[in-house]
Amino acid sequence: MLAAAFGVVPLLLAGVATFVVVKNHRIQTGNDAFAAVAWHNLRTDEVFPDFLNDPYQVGEQPPGWSRQGMAEQKDCQGVLADNLTEAVIAQGCVSVLRATYVHIDGDMAATVALCVVGSYQQATEIEEEFSSETAPMVVPLAVPGTTAAGWNRKLAYVGRARSVGLDTNSPPYVAAVTVGPLHARQYGKLPGDWAISGRAEQKLFQGVADEVVGAFARSFDNLANGR
Numbered sequence: 001m002l003a004a005a006f007g008v009v010p011l012l013l014a015g016v017a018t019f020v021v022v023k024n025h026r027i028q029t030g031n032d033a034f035a036a037v038a039w040h041n042l043r044t045d046e047v048f049p050d051f052l053n054d055p056y057q058v059g060e061q062p063p064g065w066s067r068q069g070m071a072e073q074k075d076c077q078g079v080l081a082d083n084l085t086e087a088v089i090a091q092g093c094v095s096v097l098r099a100t101y102v103h104i105d106g107d108m109a110a111t112v113a114l115c116v117v118g119s120y121q122q123a124t125e126i127e128e129e130f131s132s133e134t135a136p137m138v139v140p141l142a143v144p145g146t147t148a149a150g151w152n153r154k155l156a157y158v159g160r161a162r163s164v165g166l167d168t169n170s171p172p173y174v175a176a177v178t179v180g181p182l183h184a185r186q187y188g189k190l191p192g193d194w195a196i197s198g199r200a201e202q203k204l205f206q207g208v209a210d211e212v213v214g215a216f217a218r219s220f221d222n223l224a225n226g227r
Contacts, residue, residue: 092118
């Protein structure tokens, strides 16, 4: 199971390289007025596509993350980590949308959230505040009747939060994620010391969280701006 998860690492490295390129490539085109209300005007299954891919990765991508289900639009209470909830409310939070994805290998789940705040500047302030935060950022969304039926807080390992967009005209969104295994790990049954195995998996899942939140942020930014 762990070996299967490590197969994601090359994708993670590609994602990191892509992030650097994207940050240095600022696109000014797009309908700013629509982008700001895209969360409301687009269907939820457009905001959260069937398969989550990074639009800035070159070449064909395997369908790594498959959407299992989505939650109805919620206000900003009870769906995010407590500290992130306080931060987004302080920055004018209007609504939070969530969806759960499962990796094609069947080992990992991710609940992704799109938080609508007051402005892009406020979104970047949240990103700066949480830049070193690696705890789960979104309350896991279980999806009955799917492989994510048992996905819950106890399995939530890591998370990340970041702004959506690359320039001062970007829309007012924060993307956040929680990632973890679909099944509880039995470290004592793995080869080697359990603590070492635990740290290795923690590092792996943090890389996955960075990849997923980045891919979603870039995907939604493209969608909202009609690219």
